[in-house]
Amino acid sequence: MxxxxxxxxxxxxxxxxxxxxxxxxxxxxxxxxxxxxxxxxxxxxxxxxxxxxxxxxxxxxxxxxxxxxxxxxxxxxxxxxxxxxxxxxxxxxxxxxxxxxxxxxxxxxxxxxxxxxxxxxxxxxxxxxxxxxxxxxxxxxxxxxxxxxxxxxxxxDAEIQAYYDAHKEQFSQPEQRQVSHILIGAGDYSGGKNRSEMEAKVLALQVVDKLKAGADFAELAKQYSDDPGSKDNGGQYPPFSKNSGFAKEFEDAAFSLQEGQYTAEPVKTMFGYHIIRLDKVIPAKNYSLAExxxxxxxxxxxxxxxxxxxxxxxxxxxxxxxxxxxxxxxxxxxxxxxxxxx
Structure with a gap:
């Protein structure tokens, strides 16, 4: 060492x-x-x-x-x-x-x-x-x-340029998505409610109906979400790119939405059912040498x-x-x- x-x-x-x-x-x-x-x-x-x-x-x-x-x-x-x-x-x-x-x-x-x-x-x-x-x-x-x-x-300056040219992959950021979600958890992920998978799906569909009727997404997250890490923030996650460790079903849905769109059909993962809304698309970026x-x-x-x-x-x-x-x-x-x- x-x-x-x-x-x-x-x-x-x-x-x-x-x-x-x-x-x-x-x-x-x-x-x-x-x-x-x-x-x-x-x-x-x-x-x-x-x-x-x-x-x-x-x-x-x-x-x-x-x-x-x-x-x-x-x-x-x-x-x-x-x-x-x-x-x-x-x-x-x-x-x-x-x-x-x-x-x-x-x-x-x-x-x-x-x-x-x-x-x-x-x-x-x-x-x-x-x-x-x-x-x-x-x-x-x-x-x-x-x-x-x-x-x-x-x-x-020549050494700095040479390093930049040889390590350009270090100075790029892939496309990122910022999403909010409401988790209706099942089993051990239901916040102590011991909710069955069927009960979780039914409740998730009811939450979707509330969204369609004009309810505020952030308020619904605070009221219904079983994700303690995001519910108090209106369900919003920090921006993330592909292969960031999220469940594949969650990530696939997040990268298939348009800005402002949410999943009308709740997305099933091992945690339960998610209603996912795409808040923002952050384009991929290559940082210049000056930056x-x-x-x-x-x-x-x-x-x-x-x-x-x-x-x-x-x-x-x-x-x-x-x-x-x-x-x-x-x-x-x-x-x-x-x-x-x-």
């Missing part, structure tokens, strides 16, 4: 910022700076907690292998963090104490009160000195990002910045004295060579 400045920030965010750790077993050194097993364990455990909340199971036969993989990956991130922070210090990009305190004060204002700030610290398992250290590192990484970004030239130039410029510049950061990280690794005790194939450093390749 390509690393960029946002991954560097994430590495800092993962850090528990434990101050100390003396006496713990050393799992890696970076130019003589130690990374202890205690520090690694805390970051791995924090990551495991996050992954567990996202549904990953650390039980069973593969749990040990998964945890070993996490430990190796997290340790590699910690090594990269050490390299990046050392480079930031070499470039004299560390923020001042005043800048750090200003960020702390901004955070307090956002949270509302000193009490809310204390709750925030407790909820995240950090004290104020640790938070200050994290913010200091975050500001430092931001300064590095800004420095690299400023040094990378903006793409030329998308700013987006292309930003994208190409960010791609160049990402490449520059990749190169910086690789250069830092190549020049560093790294000992990684969790590496699968540890190597002894020879004269002029790095001790461990990651």
């Amino acid at each position: 390509r690393k960029n400045i946002y991954i560097l920030i994430s590495m800092l965010l993962l850090a528990s910022l434990v101050l100390g750790g003396c006496g713990s077993n050393v799992v890696a050194t970076v130019n003589g700076e130690k990374i202890t097993a205690r520090e690694l364990d805390e970051q791995v455990n924090a990551l495991k907690d996050t992954l567990t909340q996202q549904g990953l199971n650390f039980e069973g036969e593969q749990a040990k292998d998964i945890e070993q993989m996490l430990r190796r990956d997290v340790l590699n991130q910690m090594i990269d963090r050490e390299l990046v922070m050392a480079e930031i210090k070499r470039l004299d990009l560390m923020p001042t104490d005043k800048e750090v305190r200003e960020e702390i004060e901004n955070l307090k204002k956002q949270l509302g009160s000193e009490g809310d700030f204390k709750k925030y610290l407790a909820a995240n398992g950090v004290n104020e000195p640790k938070l200050e250290e994290y913010i200091k590192q975050q500001l430092a990484v931001t300064k590095l990002q800004e420095k690299i970004s400023s040094e990378v030239p903006q793409p030329t 998308v130039k700013d987006n292309i410029t930003a994208s190409l510049h960010q791609e160049a910045v990402t490449k520059k950061i990749d190169e910086l990280l690789q250069d830092l690794r190549d020049k560093a004295e790294i000992v990684n005790k969790l590496a699968e194939e540890p190597k002894t450093k020879k004269d002029g060579e790095q001790s461990t390749k990651k």
